Amino acid sequence: MVLDIFDLTGRVSLVSGAATGMGKAMATAVAEAGSDVMIVDLDEAGLERTAEDIKKLGRKVVSVVCNVSDFSAIDNLWARLDKEFGRIDFLGNVAGNGASEKPEVMKVEMVQEVIQNLVISRFYMCQHGGKRMLKQGKGSIVNIGSLASFNALGRGHVAYSMAMGAVIQMTRELSTEWSSRGVRVNAILPAQVMNKGLEKRIAEDPELEKTFLRGLPIGRLGKPEEIKGLSILLASDASSFITGALIPMDGGNLAKNAGGSHFGMPK
Helix, strand or coil: CHHHHHCCCCCEEEEECCCCHHHHHHHHHHHHCCCEEEEEECCHHHHHHHHHHHHCCCCCEEEEECCCCCHHHHHHHHHHHHHHCCCCCEEEECCCCCCCCCCCCCCHHHHHHHHHHHHHHHHHHHHHHHHHHHHHCCEEEEEECCHHHCCCCCCCCHHHHHHHHHHHHHHHHHHHHHHHHCEEEEEEEECCECCHHHHHHHHHCCHHHHHHHHCCCCCCCECHHHHHHHHHHHHCHHHCCCCCCEEEECCCCCCCCCCCCCCCCCC
16 A cells, blocks of 8 residues: 555654654654654653653654753663664654844854754754764664744844754755665754744734734644644655655745735735
């Protein structure tokens, strides 16, 4: 059956940022498709809730509370994966915090922290995963980017956008280096997907949601679980000829001209 190419039975996935939001949705999705999973986050309580959901599917799940911006913690994480599973087939890099501040007053230390969180630590995760996958001769890596990888958000997002630009270039470079040896590397670029942080920002500034919706022809914000299909596609053999791709998950945002309009657009 054609659906067999989406089957992840017998495979092992590692997903960071798995306590909530898109990380939780990605980890759950690959488990639903048959994969055993190591889930990683700083939020221990949220991580355990994700683990319980995965256990109900009959998959092996190992939860690791880990700061994936700390190199020694990353080393320990991968040593734990080797001990628990002995292989890695899919790596989803979802975790990573940004920061916002007016560029004229932003401290350079803040920029350094964002680059560390979103670029350097992600590279180190890719390096660990890539070494193991290259030895196996097969594997898939997905980095979460952003539409800010392509264009500017304003509102003090300069450090975040700089970092996300680096994430997509890293994705392209690693794909170019590794794909001929069996390791595919892709990126998913979400637009505004609802999460706790975004809920808080909208509560503080109700006009912000209107700003987002003016750029979303689909007429609503994204939902974390809408990453599930892409996650299974990119983790599985169904995407065997897809590598180095930057895949928008954006409700039509990139397709719309800045001067365009759509039905129901807020004024």
